[in-house]
Amino acid sequence: MKTPYLFHGQDAFWVTPTQHHLKVTMVSESDRQISAIFVRCEPDNEEELLDMARGETCGRLQYWHGEIPLNSDIPLTHYCFKIMQNNRQWWLHAQGVTPRVPGKEAHFKFNRRDQPPAWVKQQVFYQIFPDRFANGDPSISVQSDEYCLRGDERPTVAKAWGAPVSDYHEGNGPNEFYGGDLAGIHSKLDYLQTLGITALYLNPIFTAPSNHKYDTTDYHQVDPHLGTNAQFADMVGDLHQRGMKIILDAVYNHTSVDHPWFDKHQRNTGEPGAYNHPTSTYREYYQFDGDSNEYIGWKGISSLPKLNFSNPAVQDFIYAGEEAVIKHWLQPPYQIDGWRFDVIHMLGEGAGAVNNAHYVKAFRDAAKSVNPDSYVLGEHFFEATQWLQGDQEDGAMNYYGFAHPVRAFFAGLDIAYHRCQINAEELVDWLNEARGKIPWQNQLTQLNQLDSHDTMRFLTMLDGDQDTMKLALLMLFAYVGTPCLYYGTEVALEGGQDPDNRRCFPWERTEQPHEMLDFVTRLIQLRKSSPALQEGSLQWLHAEHQQLAFARTLDNTFSLCLLNNSDHAKTLSLPIWQLGVEHAVLQDLLTGDEWQVKDGHLAITLAGKEGLLLTQV
Template sequence: MRDPFVFDSRSEFCKKPYGAVPCGSDVVFHVRPLTRDGYSRCVLVARREFSGEEIQMELLPEAVDGERTRFTGVLTAPSEPELLWYHFRLIRSDGSTALLDQSGWQETGEIQSWQLTVYEKTATPLWFGGGVVYQIFPDRFCRLSLPDPTGLVGNRWVHENWNDQPVWAPDPDGEVRNRDFFGGSLNGITAKLDDLAALGVTVLYLNPIFESASNHRYNTADYLHIDPMLGTEEDFRRLCREAKERGIRMILDGVFNHTGSQSRYFNADGFYPGVGAAQSTDSPYFNWFSFHPWPTDYDAWWGIMTLPAVQENEPDYRDFIIRGQDSVVRHWLRAGASGWRLDVADELPDDFIAEIRTAMEETAPDSFLLGEVWEDATTKVAYSQRRRYLLGHELHGVMNYPFRTALIAYLRGGNADDFRETLEALRENYPPEAFLSMMNFLGTHDTPRILTVLGADNVPDSKADRAAYRLSPTQRQIGLERLRLAALILFTFPGAPTVYYGDEAAMEGWEDPFNRAGYPWEQEDTDLKAHFAELARFRRSFPALQAGVLHWIWTSGPLLIFARELDGQLLTTVVNAADVSQALSLPWPAPPARDLLTGQCFTPVDNAIPLTLPPRSGLLLQTDLP
């Protein structure tokens, strides 16, 4: 049975410092079994993930705390990045033993070890985690004129009506080819920079912008050329310049695990004048791909033959993407980008990611490297290997899918304590810099629209039904109320709040392509958009919301309350996700507070603030500590 009074890895009474530690740090452990249980010795047993070495360290009996004996020891963390998996063996004077792990006292069965992340402390740019990110699917954001796709790679066509629904039904061959375009462009984004600045955006993350046969552009055809329907390299440079004048940086999507079958490198249909790997074994790109046998059978991402997988360990490919003086990574940083997001980071070797990081630091020292990782990035196993994403020389931060999943579950009737547990597990495992650099979001191009998820009663079974689906007025109202709460949590939680284009305008839609419609210019929900802008302003105005320490205040049932504290500044987020009012007495050993959302003031009585929270409502309490 678990007894947190014996050992709790998240309590500084038991382990200090909290969470992950830099290489070579001293970590103090206290284990406090009941004295009556007769333990005379306590041994910390730890296994090093990467070296396989086992460490055993004796904790010495230091004192008796009431009815408990306290064993204490200091472990010096390894001098190189590592994951330590540890538990305790307690021994009585008669030689009998007991094991203590995360599940409690363990008699038999598999040991459930605690995790200690040991990382190399390196510089992390602060502008990402401290900012506000806005994700744009370039074809669907803003069109200034109707483009002509004639002569471009892929059999493309353009919707004349910006408000059309994206094509979702298979063609006569049973394929969904994503060849319908709407004509959003880089110059369209540039034209809306003032709107984005007014929304509080400081970082733009663009889905792929390089030449490609498909509207999503994840099947890259040419890494060194902007897709002509989006514009030119000079258009990109201008976008970056004018964005930086408004305090906005640019992050590009790097799709380096696979190319498109119609790319100039593979050239399956012979569109490009050069010789691609699918055309000749003498192609300069032949070794980039793995054929078995050539030319019709080859490795492809998830078996999708239009996405031939690249061999990242091929020296020529590494030179092209990373090492060369005008490599893809370096070229676009010099053109004005401030960072890269690595698509399907799980498919990229650790040393490939590390080389990208090195090239970025050499080219643009303040650039940021983000990875697409869907789980805890410190415990991720891909291709039977534990990944080293956040241990010091690879990613600065990752996309925080666990945040979205846990937040939706909570807002749709779950327990706030489950949300706390999910995020606290990440906080314990991630280096502090990485935790503050998480990309937190409510939705992306790979997920259904957040308003639909929060408002719908269930998911329609067929794709045709999902295509036709719209929230009822009642569902939409409930969804909007929940979305306002989701945004409140998003903008006040550690990490970079990220808005998928149109979520702030109340766009609806299930999965791809229904989540990728054109932005509803002049049809936005202006109240919701103003709410997002106000939250972004608070985040910019209060450093505690950018880098403050996280305190969990109350997490039970529908009530979620947490605070951020920095340099005497305290911001407390209070959320009631229930469909009914909730009354509580909020512990408040601090000066009077003001709700930033309404201006209402609260004076504590006997170190508590009595609150009655209406259904689906929230507060953002601000006070300065003495």
């Protein structure tokens, strides 16, 4: 039997909280014979089925209204809809419509207590790897052989801007420096504003021997080869004056072996470090095997010793104390707007992630105690559902729920770069499953990226196919979640796996007309000017083979995204009546072309590799 049209959005039109209840609305086809609809919830962990009242009829749409109690024992309320039709029943839930009751992970979710910052969903983020973005002060650049990263091994290598990055197998990835710095970033704020960027995410900037700086030696100082604390404060002040935001990378799971607490290479002239000194004050900051020099490193990597979070001194330094480092950078004179917590899912007591949820919540509480509107973002390469129910992270780097499925659809690759071709139906199933497991407000503040400093650049995955890259970029800016560009994407910067994905920004490409730059600038402008794209509900209208169509709806407005990932033209007939529209003129916001909606349908032919973003004129 054909699945009926049933829909429940999650913006304010569909979901309205009161002090103790949640008012919910859903919609069906007006000519569909339905005997009853119930909204199912579980107050006190026991099922209740509450009647939905038949409401207004608008053309082919029949609205239904109901109210459920908010759970009093926990912040999270789960619900879904049971639709009775003759001898059949259908269930409407966060992952779609099925003929049986869904598992609880697929229910709609509302968190009455823990909400992410409202500002996040309005942003367009831009990720910068500082050493490769812009050199504003050559006098502080790392010099060749200035120091070694590992004892007397891995001497620094200074390279000319734009020179090729060494191959991964050469082993020089962490010790090659190109001279990018804070002064360079600050000097390019006009460029970033013209592009339309509203928020920056910087890879680590604190003192560390490597170029990537995930091996911290001083959590309170900007690395002197990047600039000074005062320079950073000035830059943040300028950003805020421009109405922009900034978040920093927080690397609190492990330190460098050169951190004074550890001091593996015995460079510290003060208090002895933990390595080789069983009686050191800092011995319990790490996890040694008795009095030996055997210790636990992150993923077994000896240069990154894991911190011991069962030690109160470590807790106080990182999050619990009044001067804890998480709080320090959120306070004046810096006042950053949030943290991206590196490998936060691995942090815990002992070798593993024991009591991980406790510490993630503690990190959240520490940040929110200084700035309740700060953004708490977690790095998770795989599924992050358990961290995204509202009480731990506001959002995650959305690899599992966006980057992975989008990569499979457009590039035919999985996260391990194995072949993985999926069609549009499979893409929608994947996206729905990932998105539906978390509350709506957290869906909106997921950080969506096509690529990052940890992945091959998306354009390189596509073998340089810029037509397909434009489709993926359109998906990035039209889909649910907050978009983030990895630096250089807007000028078609390519790069293979780490470290080749960290090439220098080719500034010469911004000095002449550039098709990709113009395209990205236009997408950013459209995203920023459309509340529907920022926080509107998602409605799928078509998903078959290599063609995809979905709408973002808010109030009485919508944006309609159409994608043809095939090389061949395809004619679609889209049920625009599901958006409450029977007759209208739709205009493509990218080209200005127009189409007619007749009798609730849009007949449209997409050229090969064509993407459109339509709205009602």
